[in-house]
Amino acid sequence: MLDKRIVDLRLDHLEDVKAKNVKEPFEKQYKYGALLGSGGFGSVFGGHRISDGQQVAIKQISRDRVQQWARLSGEANMVPMEIALLLSLGGGSGSVPGHQGIIRMLDWFEVQGQGYLIVFEKPQHCQDLFDFITERGALEEPIAQRFLKQVIKALQFCHSRGIVHRDIKDENILVDTRTGDIKIIDFGSGALLKDSIYTDFEGTRVYSPPEWILNQRYNAHPLTVWSLGVLLFDMVCGDIPFERDEDIIQATPGFTKRISKECQSLIRWCLAYRPEDRPTIEQILLHTWMMENSEDIGDLQGESNIKPSL
Incomplete structure (x- = not known):
């Protein structure tokens, strides 16, 4: 019911x-x-x-x-x-x-x-990130970095309005294939942001953290950071890191592509088993990998060069 x-x-x-x-x-x-x-x-x-x-x-x-x-x-x-x-x-x-x-x-x-x-x-020249990755394969790290920065800044805006999305995943992110700009969609699982524990979850299970799988309890910010870790892994490796509850509980991503040590470090930090060991989204932005320069990241679909990261 x-x-x-x-x-x-x-x-x-x-x-x-x-x-x-x-x-x-x-x-x-x-x-x-x-x-x-x-x-x-x-x-x-x-x-x-x-x-x-x-x-x-x-x-x-x-x-x-x-x-x-x-x-x-x-x-x-x-x-x-x-x-x-x-x-x-x-x-x-x-x-x-x-x-x-x-x-x-x-x-x-x-x-x-x-x-x-x-x-x-309905933005023109857009497709969701799931389809984008399916067609293109694993993304180059500078493109993944640009997308992640934009997602985080949009989430910061949500949080400033007292809202938590609770279903951040590739299917809920639209990519403008001309500019590389993104938009977060689908707030159907969203809720008012609070500091106390949540005991309900309507998001996507394979993006949910160990504390939900084990105890059906979580806090908004660590949940969001965990989903960002899954998203970043998905972008640079071409697929999500965990499919089964047992894998989520292990919280040990197995990297299937050759990616930089800095990127691996950020993913592992976001996917820390204990919620208190994960970064804040502000700390993600200050991570070494996120601070790397990515002025020229090529084009997305051969239409035009996307703009430098803001």
């Missing part, structure tokens, strides 16, 4: 954010396109905005699949936590500023008796 928790959202920067009373129904504003993907959360379709033809992605969420609800300040109706988190990250038409490394929600709708539709920007 689903644990359908209700959270009163009381973030300072959301004081002026209210549920949007849409004057025109979804059908008057947007048109569906092809199915892009589906899963336990629902389905995602392409589409476009009728007024200007802007390409969008439309996520359908069934009401009975929503596991966390939020009550926005000043509003009686509850909304899925994902919508509330996206609003706090600059989604919708509010005045909250967003971040270039996080996908932007353009609009959302409640479909009476069914569920919710979330409309996102």
